[in-house]
Amino acid sequence: MAKVVKHVAVLFAGVMLGGSTAAFAGGPSDDKLVIDDEIEIITRTAAPEGHPLDEVISGWHYRTEETRALEADSFQNPGMLYVERGEEIWNTVDGAAGKSCASCHGDDGEFLKGLGANYPKWDEANNRPINIELQINACREANMEAKPYKFDAADQKALTTYIKHQSLGMPVEVDLTQGEMKSWWDKGEELYYTRTGQLNLSCATCHEDYNGNYIRADHLSQGNVNGFPTYRLKQSSMVSLHNRFRGCIRDTRAEFPAAFSDDLMALEVYVTWRGSGLSVETPAVRQ
């Protein structure tokens, strides 16, 4: 009997310890992310003016040690497979015009350096913001005379990943002075703070008020998007930003908007701005 009691006591102490450890481990990690011992990634930086938080922190800090290690070694990072595939697509001729991306933009990646860090941009022709996926489609239609990619087509994700990867380590910066970017930013901000769904959650509920805490088994980050498209271990595949937006909104048990709709483009402008100054991490590795 005494033995049993002792056992229970140990178990109880274990629970207590577990509880306090969890609270302690709840915040972001203190590690530094250096990819291949070469490329230093800015994963913490001072928030831009008007940001509700003092410091913006990459989602990398909120993942487990094992997941963080995957991203720090480009050989281990499964997302790099999609970067390679994206490079193949970049150099492959498609469409009636007989062109590849490389026909106009070159094959050495020089053209792409820094480009992915500055999207979304203002698209004068369509009078709305444009992201990498839509830019690829615009180029395919106008210059390559090829069919635009459907949302989340494997090639769309791979090519987007390749393009953003060329800005690895460079800080995210969105130019809100272009066109009407500011009004889209305003709309995005409004959506960010609007509670939706049966669970009545806004983006801010989890990613601003409770980041660093656990929602069931999931460790909530600030929801920055500097690593997208992201390799998610759960899907064993690349996950695009708009897929992730829709997933989050679905999880609040709300109806979710279509990819690249005005709502999600506004949200992309606003959320990308919230992560200003963080390095592009594409392809980031997450849970």
Place this chain on the structure above:
Amino acid sequence: MAAPKPRVKVPKKASQGEVITIKTLISHPMESGQRKDKKTGELIPRKIINKFSCEFNGQVVFSCDLDPAVSANPYMEFNAKVNEPGTFKFTWVDDDGSVYETEKKITIE
């Protein structure tokens, strides 16, 4: 994704008797055979890498069987002691009988 493509990282040089780290990765969906097609309700046939081996100058230094619980794009890392110059040969065996191979040479300094 395109056809499975093996990737291997082996140092080019080692000193005699040195224990080196070898990293391998292959792009592969590792379909477990336990998932159903959402539209038809039918089982998606199993297609995984079921064997991996690494030989050095014809002698097996590391090998393993893989099972359906292994994630997509299996990554393996192991150590090997290098006593002489030679060639590492890596082999992945697919459920459909396909064999993916690659080789890496190493010299002794």
